[in-house]
Amino acid sequence: xxxxxxxxxxxxxxxxxxxxxxxxxxxxxxxxxxxxxxxxxxxxxxxxxxxxxxxxxxxxxxxxxxxxxxxxxxxxxxxxxxxxxxxxxxxxxxxxxxxxxxxxxxxxxxxxxxxxxxxxxxxxxxxxxxxxxxxxxxxxxxxxxxxxxxxxxxxxxxxxxxxxxxxxxxxxxxxxxxxxxxxxxxxxxxxxxxxxxxxxxxxxxxxxxxxxxxxxxxxxxxxxxxxxxxxxxxxxxxxxxxxxxxxxxxxxxxxxxxxxxxxxxxxxxxxxxxxxxxxxxxxxxxxxxxxxxxxxxxxxxxxxxxxxxxxxxxxxxxxxxxxxxxxxxxxxxxxxxxxxxxxxx
Amino acid sequence: xxxxxxxxxxxxxxxxxxxxxxxxxxxxxxxxxxxxxxxxxxxxxxxxxxxxxxxxxxxxxxxxxxxxxxxxxxxxxxxxxxxxxxxxxxxxxxxxxxxxxxxxxxxxxxxxxxxxxxxxxxxxxxxxxxxxxxxxxxxxxxxxxxxxxxxxxxxxxxxxxxxxxxxxxxxxxxxxxxxxxxxxxxxxxxxxxxxxxxxxxxxxxxxxxxxxxxxxxxxxxxxxxxxxxxxxxxxxxxxxxxxxxxxxxxxxxxxxxxxxxxxxxxxxxxxxxxxxxxxxxxxxxxxxxxxxxxxxxxxxxxxxxxxxxxxxxxxxxxxxxxxxxxxxxxxxxxxxxxxxxxxxx
Numbered sequence: 062x063x064x065x066x067x068x069x070x071x072x073x074x075x076x077x078x079x080x081x082x083x084x085x086x087x088x089x090x091x092x093x094x095x096x097x098x099x100x101x102x103x104x105x106x107x108x109x110x111x112x113x114x115x116x117x118x119x120x121x122x123x124x125x126x127x128x129x130x131x132x133x134x135x136x137x138x139x140x141x142x143x144x145x146x147x148x149x150x151x152x153x154x155x156x157x158x159x160x161x162x163x164x165x166x167x168x169x170x171x172x173x174x175x176x177x178x179x180x181x182x183x184x185x186x187x188x189x190x191x192x193x194x195x196x197x198x199x200x201x202x203x204x205x206x207x208x209x210x211x212x213x214x215x216x217x218x219x220x221x222x223x224x225x226x227x228x229x230x231x232x233x234x235x236x237x238x239x240x241x242x243x244x245x246x247x248x249x250x251x252x253x254x255x256x257x258x259x260x261x262x263x264x265x266x267x268x269x270x271x272x273x274x275x276x277x278x279x280x281x282x283x284x285x286x287x288x289x290x291x292x293x294x295x296x297x298x299x300x301x302x303x304x305x306x307x308x309x310x311x312x313x314x315x316x317x318x319x320x321x322x323x324x325x326x327x328x329x330x331x332x333x334x335x336x337x338x339x340x341x342x343x344x345x346x347x348x349x350x351x352x353x354x355x356x357x358x359x360x361x362x363x364x365x366x367x368x369x370x371x372x373x374x375x376x377x378x379x380x381x382x383x384x385x386x387x388x389x390x391x392x393x394x395x396x397x398x399x400x401x402x403x404x405x406x
Numbered sequence: 407x408x409x410x411x412x413x414x415x416x417x418x419x420x421x422x423x424x425x426x427x428x429x430x431x432x433x434x435x436x437x438x439x440x441x442x443x444x445x446x447x448x449x450x451x452x453x454x455x456x457x458x459x460x461x462x463x464x465x466x467x468x469x470x471x472x473x474x475x476x477x478x479x480x481x482x483x484x485x486x487x488x489x490x491x492x493x494x495x496x497x498x499x500x501x502x503x504x505x506x507x508x509x510x511x512x513x514x515x516x517x518x519x520x521x522x523x524x525x526x527x528x529x530x531x532x533x534x535x536x537x538x539x540x541x542x543x544x545x546x547x548x549x550x551x552x553x554x555x556x557x558x559x560x561x562x563x564x565x566x567x568x569x570x571x572x573x574x575x576x577x578x579x580x581x582x583x584x585x586x587x588x589x590x591x592x593x594x595x596x597x598x599x600x601x602x603x604x605x606x607x608x609x610x611x612x613x614x615x616x617x618x619x620x621x622x623x624x625x626x627x628x629x630x631x632x633x634x635x636x637x638x639x640x641x642x643x644x645x646x647x648x649x650x651x652x653x654x655x656x657x658x659x660x661x662x663x664x665x666x667x668x669x670x671x672x673x674x675x676x677x678x679x680x681x682x683x684x685x686x687x688x689x690x691x692x693x694x695x696x697x698x699x700x701x702x703x704x705x706x707x708x709x710x711x712x713x714x715x716x717x718x719x720x721x722x723x724x725x726x727x728x729x730x731x732x733x734x735x736x737x738x739x740x741x742x743x744x745x746x747x748x749x750x751x
Contacts, residue, residue, distance in 0.1 A: 231702075
């Protein structure tokens with residue numbers, strides 16, 4: 062076994078590092094030719110439910126790009142099926158749910174997750190990765206309650222979250238019951254991932270940017286605090302929070318007991334730093350730039366990396382996920398460039 | 407004919423007004439029972455192409471809610487078909503385009519619009535409304551070049567605009583040729599609307615928030631300046647600019663020669679005002695609140711209206727469009743409430 066590269070953990074702790082750590086959201090999956098080859102032989106269900114296959118896919122970007130972290134190849138919907146949500150991932154659409162939440166009775170019908178019973182393949186994948194093969198930290202993850210609730214109420218992906226917000230505004234009892242249930246589920250699910258070997262947890266609140274600060278503070282913040290403190294009470298691991306279109310919530314996020322603030326490309330590292338954030342900042346290359354020629358990408362990288370080094374604690378990432386049309390060579394080139402550019406003298 | 411209510415124009419000019427003017431984006435259309443009744447007898451094509459029907463639909467919210475402006479019942483795609491874009495509005499999807507733009511040759515193939523020849527029904531609708539019936543100003547509108555280009559490049563609505571941005575990054579010659587062509591088209595189309603009787607122009611740059619300030623300034627700003635100055639050179643009418651998720655572009659927008667800055671609900675009127683905006687601000691109730699009970703809506707209205715009166719020049723609107731599930735009574739109640747709350751002593 063190689064000596065382990067703990068750069069991402071050291072960066073978050075403020076310890077000395079040799080370079081700025083790099084990983085890419087959705088680094089594993091359809092952008093990889095090895096994954097597409099696997100998909101010709103196995104279904105998505107088989108890949109995600111067979112620990113060897115899933116560990117292989119999770120591990121690929123570390124081998125191919127030399128990223129400083131792996132992230133479990135899973136969907137944020139994974140823990141919902143065990144609690145009784147009829148979720149199906151439909152190709153070209155995303156998660157589709159038939160038994161949507163309409164009343165507090167619908168929330169009361171939801172069950173509890175027991176990860177060892179319900180998602181043993183997730184834990185086995187993590188164990189396979191962390192006990193044997195992986196020489197970088199593995200990031201486990203959960204969906205944040207707002208983002209999960211949006212699928213459970215709308216019945217699928219949404220553009221405007223009108224019905225999710227309508228429940229918030231019209232039926233607080235149901236809303237907070239649903240938030241509570243999802244927080245409990247996510248604490249249990251995150252803890253199980255950590256116990257199996259995950260060394261960081263990223264909370265994906267992908268769609269939270271649909272709310273303004275007033276609504277965030279009243280309808281969301283208490284649940285987010287309980288979720289983060291609940292995970293931390295059991296295991297002292299760093300927690301990263303990420304969402305897109307949430308430029309206007311940076312102050313609110315900074316007040317949460319998270320360790321790393323994941324931002325999209327709409328704001329700069331410098332603006333985020335200047336607004337009073339002292340935590341580690343993760344981000345934030347526009348993923349569309351992955352289709353640009355290198356002479357367009359490079360100055361953008363330099364700016365992000367300069368501002369990240371100026372801020373001090375920085376994890377390089379995209380501002381959202383890698384998409385299928387991206388050439389893996391670009392991710393490899395970016396990783397090498399970041400490592401070299403930020404090499405500490 | 408009644409004496410005309412020019413409150414919205416007076417507000418923008420900084421003249422004395424009796425109340426804060428109100429209109430709602432997408433105030434005409436599927437949220438109205440009268441519109442849905444019409445749709446049982448006529449197709450969408452018939453409604454938009456028969457001036458009497460289209461004028462009736464445009465006029466309804468002024469009668470039913472007492473809004474201080476009407477906005478033409480049209481789609482931002484209207485001028486694209488005449489220049490050779492095969493655009494179809496597909497129910498449940500939105501605009502779908504088969505002959506997408508891939509190369510500079512595709513841009514060169516696009517034609518010019520002659521509004522009197524190509525869209526006489528638009529001009530006739532405006533004339534019908536403004537010569538006879540309407541006692542408030544009519545807002546004409548155009549799509550901004552980025553937003554129109556996103557449909558023309560992606561072939562339909564997009565979540566991430568990866569290919570639109572890829573063209574920007576990879577092929578500047580094609581990108582700027584397309585911007586130029588769309589700016590010329592929109593100047594001609596807006597001018598024709600004004601000559602027919604429209605008294606304001608709203609530019610919908612609905613999806614511009616996908617870009618950060620650096621990309622906005624380089625790839626978009628010159629076209630926006632040419633568009634706005636081009637309209638103003640021909641006709642001295644106020645210009646409103648609107649987009650969602652553009653909180654991070656407020657400073658860039660404020661530097662454009664527009665008269666009114668239309669913002670969504672992610673920022674407050676006060677924050678916008680405090681950031682140095684002296685122009686009229688339009689907005690910004692979260693449209694999801696239209697499904698909330700009145701006791702949730704009212705304090706949000708009070709805050710918006712207080713901050714609007716503090717700022718001075720404010721047009722009340724939503725932060726995005728009315729959607730089909732909204733009860734028209736809510737729009738009526740809000741309009742009356744805003745008029746009463748802001749009644750100048």
